[in-house]
Amino acid sequence: MKTLVWVEHDGSAVKDATLAAVTAASKLGEVHLLVAGAGVDGVAKAAAGIAGVQKVHVADNAAFGHNLPENIAPLVADLMGSHDAFVAPATTTGKNIAPRVAALLDVMQISEVLSVEGPKTFTRPIYAGNAIATVESSDAKLVLTVRGTAFEKAASTGGSGAVEAVSAGGDAGLSSFVGAEIAKQDRPELTSAKIIVSGGRALGSSEKYQEVIVPLADKLGAALGASRAAVDAGYVPNDYQVGQTGKIVAPEVYFAIGISGAIQHLAGMKDSKTIVAINKDEDAPIFQVADYGLVADLFNAVPELTGKI
Amino acid sequence: MKILVPVKRVLDYNVKPRVKADGTGVDLANVKMSMNPFDEIGVEEAIRLKEKGVATEIIAVSVGPAKAQETLRTALAMGADRAILVQTDDEVEPLALAKIFKAIADAEQPGLVILGKQAIDGDNNQTGQMLAALTGWAQGTFASAVNVDGDSVSVTREVDGGLETVKLKLPAIVTTDLRLNEPRYASLPNIMKAKSKPLDTKSPADYGVDTTPRVKTVKVSEPPVRSAGVKVADVDELVAKLKAMGVHS
Numbered sequence: 001m002k003t004l005v006w007v008e009h010d011g012s013a014v015k016d017a018t019l020a021a022v023t024a025a026s027k028l029g030e031v032h033l034l035v036a037g038a039g040v041d042g043v044a045k046a047a048a049g050i051a052g053v054q055k056v057h058v059a060d061n062a063a064f065g066h067n068l069p070e071n072i073a074p075l076v077a078d079l080m081g082s083h084d085a086f087v088a089p090a091t092t093t094g095k096n097i098a099p100r101v102a103a104l105l106d107v108m109q110i111s112e113v114l115s116v117e118g119p120k121t122f123t124r125p126i127y128a129g130n131a132i133a134t135v136e137s138s139d140a141k142l143v144l145t146v147r148g149t150a151f152e153k154a155a156s157t158g159g160s161g162a163v164e165a166v167s168a169g170g171d172a173g174l175s176s177f178v179g180a181e182i183a184k185q186d187r188p189e190l191t192s193a194k195i196i197v198s199g200g201r202a203l204g205s206s207e208k209y210q211e212v213i214v215p216l217a218d219k220l221g222a223a224l225g226a227s228r229a230a231v232d233a234g235y236v237p238n239d240y241q242v243g244q245t246g247k248i249v250a251p252e253v254y255f256a257i258g259i260s261g262a263i264q265h266l267a268g269m270k271d272s273k274t275i276v277a278i279n280k281d282e283d284a285p286i287f288q289v290a291d292y293g294l295v296a297d298l299f300n301a302v303p304e305l306t307g308k309i
Numbered sequence: 310m311k312i313l314v315p316v317k318r319v320l321d322y323n324v325k326p327r328v329k330a331d332g333t334g335v336d337l338a339n340v341k342m343s344m345n346p347f348d349e350i351g352v353e354e355a356i357r358l359k360e361k362g363v364a365t366e367i368i369a370v371s372v373g374p375a376k377a378q379e380t381l382r383t384a385l386a387m388g389a390d391r392a393i394l395v396q397t398d399d400e401v402e403p404l405a406l407a408k409i410f411k412a413i414a415d416a417e418q419p420g421l422v423i424l425g426k427q428a429i430d431g432d433n434n435q436t437g438q439m440l441a442a443l444t445g446w447a448q449g450t451f452a453s454a455v456n457v458d459g460d461s462v463s464v465t466r467e468v469d470g471g472l473e474t475v476k477l478k479l480p481a482i483v484t485t486d487l488r489l490n491e492p493r494y495a496s497l498p499n500i501m502k503a504k505s506k507p508l509d510t511k512s513p514a515d516y517g518v519d520t521t522p523r524v525k526t527v528k529v530s531e532p533p534v535r536s537a538g539v540k541v542a543d544v545d546e547l548v549a550k551l552k553a554m555g556v557h558s
Contacts, residue, residue, distance in 0.1 A: 066473075066475075068475065069438065069441070069448060070441075070447050070448070073442060091469050092450075092451060092466075092467070092468040092469045093468070093469070095434050095438075095450070096438065096448070096450050096451075097438075098438075099403070099434070099435035099436075099437075099438035099439050099442070100438045100439065100441060100442040100448065101442075102404070102435070102439065102442075103404060103407060103438070103439035103440075103441075103442035103443050104442050106404070107404070107523065108402050108403065108404045108522075108523035108524045109403070109404075109433070109435050110524065111432065111433045111434055111435060112432065121527065125432065125532070126335070126430065126431055126432055126529070127320070127326040127335055127429070127430060127432070128429065128432065129532055130325065130326040130328075130335075130532065131326055131328045131335055131529050131530070131531065131532065132529070132530050132531070132532050133526055133528075133529050134526070134527040134528045134529075134530070135524050135525065135526055135527060136524065136525045136527055137523065137524050138523055138524070138525065139523050139524075173478070174445075174446065174447035174477065174478050175447040175448075175475055175476065175477045175478065176475065176476045177473070177474075177475055177476075178463060178474040178475060178476050179473070179474050180468075180471065180472065180473040180474070181471045181472045181473075182468075182470045182471040182472075182473075183470060183471050189469075189470070191469070195556065219558040220556065220557075220558060237471075238453075238467060238488060239467075239469070239470055239471050245487055247469070252556075253551075253554070253556055263325065270535055274554065275535075275538075276547070276551070282540075287537060287540070288535075288537045289535045289537065290537065290538055291538035291539070292538055292539060292540075292541055292547060292550050292551075293537075293538065293539070293540045293541065294540070294541050294543070294544070294547050295540060296543075296544070301544050304544045305544050305547060305548065308544060308545070308548045309548055309551060309552075309556070309557050309558055
């Protein structure tokens with residue numbers, strides 16, 4: 001089987017989510033990559049170096065610059081003439097493009113794949129991860145999105161894929177990119193961070209989040225996260241949100257501070273290697289999944305922890 | 310312009326799903342069912358566009374069992390003008406759903422189709438994008454703001470890392486994210502009024518769509534359970550545990 005993996009990149013570097021998708025694709029067969037964008041020579045070179053990659057298709061065109069699915073999906077559908085599976089990381093970009101590709105190919109997509117059980121059999125979460133479905137596709141071609149935290153990352157070096165330019169495609173004339181507000185942080189990204197410090201509703205205010213959560217994250221070089229309750233209360237922006245409706249994370253260590261542990265939050269972080277919970281309510285559900293639980297007032301305990309760690 | 314709003318009847322989001330003992334799915338017998346929360350946001354957005362004078366008519370559509378009528382009545386009570394139930398007891402996959410909505414869009418010629426970004430049962434997050442592919446229209450997924458301006462619509466999207474705005478030619482497909490709006494509750498008089506609003510019943514065959522599944526569910530199981538660890542007595546003990554794992558500044 002020949003797979004085509006969507007390379008998620010920021011114009012200069014390959015994003016980590018791609019590496020997990022490569023691992024998933026390698027369980028199906030030969031791994032080819034698609035790098036689409038404007039001025040992406042550097043990305044293509046880096047992508048060719050990912051371990052296990054045989055070929056990199058590079059579509060360099062201004063129309064592909066902002067991942068507009070109206071322009072990208074026909075390009076992918078065209079390349080799928082000579083591939084058997086399209087594999088995209090389940091990022092907001094992957095989720096935007098892959099179903100459009102699937103419908104153009106008249107196949108059903110399998111979303112958020114957790115494991116590859118056979119050539120056409122996969123597991124995936126349903127009901128916000130409260131159930132796991134094993135599903136088997138009967139379509140001639142596969143379209144998958146892959147949950148990044150469920151697969152090891154392929155090594156980003158050591159490969160020697162052949163780079164081949166693709167001339168197909170262009171501007172469909174349906175959509176244009178207006179602008180973006182992407183938070184610039186001197187921190188690891190939530191979805192690839194080794195340590196995450198998350199704060200919840202119990203913090204009570206945006207100021208307290210800054211005062212209590214941020215110094216601990218700074219000290220540990222951690223990414224910042226939050227529960228949906230904290231986001232809804234306006235303590236932090238939505239892109240901090242960990243959970244069913246936010247980001248799915250699986251760091252080495254996850255600090256849940258003042259987070260009670262609603263099902264919707266647990267769905268986003270329960271695959272973390274070690275979970276540390278600090279909460280003054282000893283009956284909080286978060287303690288049922290925490291490896292280390294500390295029942296304490298977070299306003300005293302967290303600064304003390306920050307001082308001693 | 311008309312706005313088409315697909316809505317799905319799903320297990321209420323406050324009910325904890327239970328996997329059936331025989332592994333065939335999630336138990337939906339005698340549990341509360343509601344409109345998919347993302348679809349509710351879609352209905353609300355359509356109503357706001359009508360209140361602003363942008364939309365002239367809102368058509369709610371649902372593909373599902375006879376009981377999905379209740380979901381459509383909820384949409385009508387919120388403010389949709391009429392409804393179409395495409396009745397089937399089979400589970401219909403996103404691809405077939407998109408084909409049904411495409412056929413309805415061909416017949417109704419809406420300026421916008423607003424869908425929830427995903428249904429909270431299957432969590433597929435596909436139908437809107439697939440409908441966009443089949444209609445050949447532009448798509449603004451995971452929307453947190455929608456502004457119609459003449460023959461185009463600006464959609465601000467929730468993306469990894471922040472927000473992104475795209476401008477789409479109309480007609481277009483929008484899928485909703487949580488922060489687009491807060492859906493209204495239907496008032497009692499509006500619930501009464503909704504009972505007399507038109508609701509057509511059709512079948513997938515009326516639209517020439519084959520709903521045979523392409524993906525077979527082999528089994529459904531409980532997720533692995535994470536067991537509770539230990540409680541530490543104080544910060545010093547926690548620091549010791551963390552340092553033993555190599556976690557320190």
